[in-house]
Amino acid sequence: AQKVTQAQTEISVVEKEDVTLDCVYETRDTTYYLFWYKQPPSGELVFLIRRNSFDEQNEISGRYSWNFQKSTSSFNFTITASQVVDSAVYFCALRSNAGNMLTFGGGTRLMVKP
Amino acid sequence: NAGVTQTPKFQVLKTGQSMTLQCAQDMNHEYMSWYRQDPGMGLRLIHYSVGAGITDQGEVPNGYNVSRSTTEDFPLRLLSAAPSQTSVYFCASSSGLRELFFGEGSRLTVL
Numbered sequence: 001a002q003k004v005t006q007a008q009t010e011i012s013v014v015e016k017e018d019v020t021l022d023c024v025y026e027t028r029d030t031t032y033y034l035f036w037y038k039q040p041p042s043g044e045l046v047f048l049i050r051r052n053s054f055d056e057q058n059e060i061s062g063r064y065s066w067n068f069q070k071s072t073s074s075f076n077f078t079i080t081a082s083q084v085v086d087s088a089v090y091f092c093a094l095r096s097n098a099g100n101m102l103t104f105g106g107g108t109r110l111m112v113k114p
Numbered sequence: 115n116a117g118v119t120q121t122p123k124f125q126v127l128k129t130g131q132s133m134t135l136q137c138a139q140d141m142n143h144e145y146m147s148w149y150r151q152d153p154g155m156g157l158r159l160i161h162y163s164v165g166a167g168i169t170d171q172g173e174v175p176n177g178y179n180v181s182r183s184t185t186e187d188f189p190l191r192l193l194s195a196a197p198s199q200t201s202v203y204f205c206a207s208s209s210g211l212r213e214l215f216f217g218e219g220s221r222l223t224v225l
Contacts, residue, residue, distance in 0.1 A: 033211055044216065091156060101172060102147070102159065104149075104156040104157040
C-alpha cells in the first residue's frame with residue numbers, strides 16, 4: 001500500500017514571506033511518480049509538477065521550487081516571496097509505476113495575507 | 115479543446131434516489147478515474163479504468179458503479195444515494211503515468 005502524508009493542515013503567512021509545504025510518502029515500489037496540485041478557492045485542480053523516482057534533481061519554476069529527497073521519502077514544495085494569489089489548498093500525490101492508483105495526501109491549506 | 119467535462123456541476127438528491135454523474139474527455143486518454151473530496155480527507159479514489167471495457171475499484175468503491183463502453187466516457191452511478199455520499203466528485207484522465215487532468219467537479223448533496 002502507498003501513503004502520502006501532508007502533516008501541515010493549514011499554514012498562514014504574510015505576503016512576501018517564503019513558505020515550504022511538506023510532503024512525506026510511503027511506497028514499496030522502486031519506480032514511482034510524485035505530483036503537486038493546487039486547488040484555488042474556485043475549486044479546480046491545477047497540475048504543478050510531476051517528478052519520477054529516478055530524478056532527484058531539484059526543480060525551480062519562477063517562485064516555485066521542489067526538493068525531492070529519496071533518502072527521507074520527501075517531496076517538499078517551497079513558494080518564494082508568497083503572494084495573495086498563492087492562497088489555495090495544495091495536494092501532494094504519489095503514483096506507482098506498477099499500479100494505477102494516484103494516492104493523495106490530505107492537503108495543506110495555505111493562506112497568504114496581504 | 116474541452117479536456118475533461120463533468121455534468122452536472124451541482125445536484126441535490128434525497129436518500130435512496132439514484133443518479134449518474136457524467137464524465138467525458140476528448141484527449142484520447144486511456145486512463146480515467148473518479149475521486150471524491152471530503153473536508154480534511156484529500157481526494158480518495160472511487161473507481162478507475164485503464165481502457166474501454168476495463169474498470170477496477172479504488173479506495174472507496176462501495177455504493178458506486180462505473181462502466182467504460184468508450185474511450186471518451188466514464189459515468190459514475192450512485193445506485194441508492196446516502197447522506198454519506200454528500201461530497202465533491204472529480205473525474206480525471208491521463209495518458210499513461212503522466213499527470214491527471216481533472217474536471218471542474220460535481221457537488222452532490224444527499225438529504
